[in-house]
Amino acid sequence: xxxxxxxxxxxxxxxxxxxxxxxxxxxxxxxxxxxxxxxxxxxxxxxxxxxxxxxxxxxxxxxxxxxxxxxxxxxxxxxxxxxxxxxxxxxxxxxxxxxxxxxxxxxxxxxxxxxxxxxxxxxxxxxxxxxxxxxxxxxxxxxxxxxxxxxxxxxxxxxxxxxxxxxxxxxxxxxxxxxxxxxxxxxxxxxxxxxxxxxxxxxxxxxxxxxxxxxxxxxxxxxxxxxxxxxxxxxxxxxxxxxxxxxxxxxxxxxxxxxxxxxxxxxxxxxxxxxxx
Numbered sequence: 001x002x003x004x005x006x007x008x009x010x011x012x013x014x015x016x017x018x019x020x021x022x023x024x025x026x027x028x029x030x031x032x033x034x035x036x037x038x039x040x041x042x043x044x045x046x047x048x049x050x051x052x053x054x055x056x057x058x059x060x061x062x063x064x065x066x067x068x069x070x071x072x073x074x075x076x077x078x079x080x081x082x083x084x085x086x087x088x089x090x091x092x093x094x095x096x097x098x099x100x101x102x103x104x105x106x107x108x109x110x111x112x113x114x115x116x117x118x119x120x121x122x123x124x125x126x127x128x129x130x131x132x133x134x135x136x137x138x139x140x141x142x143x144x145x146x147x148x149x150x151x152x153x154x155x156x157x158x159x160x161x162x163x164x165x166x167x168x169x170x171x172x173x174x175x176x177x178x179x180x181x182x183x184x185x186x187x188x189x190x191x192x193x194x195x196x197x198x199x200x201x202x203x204x205x206x207x208x209x210x211x212x213x214x215x216x217x218x219x220x221x222x223x224x225x226x227x228x229x230x231x232x233x234x235x236x237x238x239x240x241x242x243x244x245x246x247x248x249x250x251x252x253x254x255x256x257x258x259x260x261x262x263x264x265x266x267x268x269x270x271x272x273x274x275x276x277x
Contacts, residue, residue, distance in 0.1 A: 013037070013269055014210035014235070017202060019044040019218050021186075024082055024110065028212075031262040037269055042198055044218035044225075046187035047083045050161070056091045059156050059181045067099035075153040075176070076103035076126070076144070078167065084158045085114035087184040098124065105144065108135040108239075108260045135260055136240060137167040151175035160184045188221060203229050210272065211236040212258075212265055216246040223250070237268050 016039040018028045025041035032039040050056065065071045079085045085106070098104065098120050105126040106112055112127040126147075128139035153176045157168060161182050168178040191199070202209040203226060213219050213236055222229070231251035238244035239260040247255045258268045 035266040078105040080159040082114040089118040206233040219246040
C-alpha cells in the first residue's frame with residue numbers, strides 16, 4: 001500500500017483514498033496510478049452474496065423466456081452498480097446469452113463497463129452520456145423515457161438489499177411494473193492492519209490525503225469507524241451532489257463534485273495542490 005512518507009515531506013498532490021468496494025477499489029487504484037496519481041484502496045463497504053439466490057435465478061429464467069419469445073413485456077434490466085452486475089452475472093446459467101432485444105441499463109460508466117465485460121452487446125446498453133455530467137436514475141430516465149412504450153411493460157431492477165426507489169416509482173407512474181432483484185448485500189468494511197494504519201494516517205495528516213466518495217452509504221460508515229475523528233480539515237471528491245451533502249453532514253468542508261471516472265478524479269486531484277504548493 002503506497003502511502004505518503006512523512007520523511008519526504010508534504011506531497012505536491014493529495015494521496016487519493018478510493019472507498020469503493022472491492023474489487024472496484026483495486027481496479028481504480030491501478031488506473032489512477034497509471035495516470036500518475038498516488039492512490040490506495042480503503043473500501044468503506046463490503047459486498048457479499050445475497051442471503052437467498054432464488055430471486056436472481058428467477059430473474060434469469062424470466063430473461064431466458066424473453067429470449068425465447070415469451071415475457072415480451074420485459075423491457076429492460078436496470079443495474080444500480082457494478083457490484084449488482086458482477087453478482088447477478090455470477091449466477092447466470094451456463095450457456096445463457098443475453099436476449100438480442102433486451103435493454104441493460106445503469107447509471108454510470110462503471111456499471112456500463114461491467115455490463116460490457118459480462119458480454120452484453122453494446123447496442124443494448126443504456127447509461128447516461130458522459131457529456132451530460134449527471135449519473136443517477138434521473139439522468140437515466142431522461143434517456144430511457146422516450147425510447148420505449150412503458151404502459152404494461154415490466155422492468156427488473158437489480159440492486160443490493162434496500163436502496164433508492166425513485167426509478168421504480170417513476171416506472172409505476174408510467175404504467176410499468178418494476179420488480180426488484182436483490183443480488184448482493186452491503187456490509188461494514190473489514191480492514192487489515194495496513195488499512196487501519198492508513199485510516200489513522202489520513203486522520204492525523206488530512207492535508208496529505210483526499211477521500212474519493214462514490215456512495216452516501218459508504219460515507220455513513222465513517223462515524224462508526226472513527227467515532228472521535230475531526231473531519232473539518234479533511235477534503236473529498238464526491239461523484240454526486242447527494243454524496244457530497246453526506247460528506248458535509250459528516251463535517252467535511254472541502255468537498256468537490258467530480259465525474260465517476262478515474263480520469264476525471266485524476267484531473268481534479270491535479271487541480272487540488274497540496275499545502276506545500
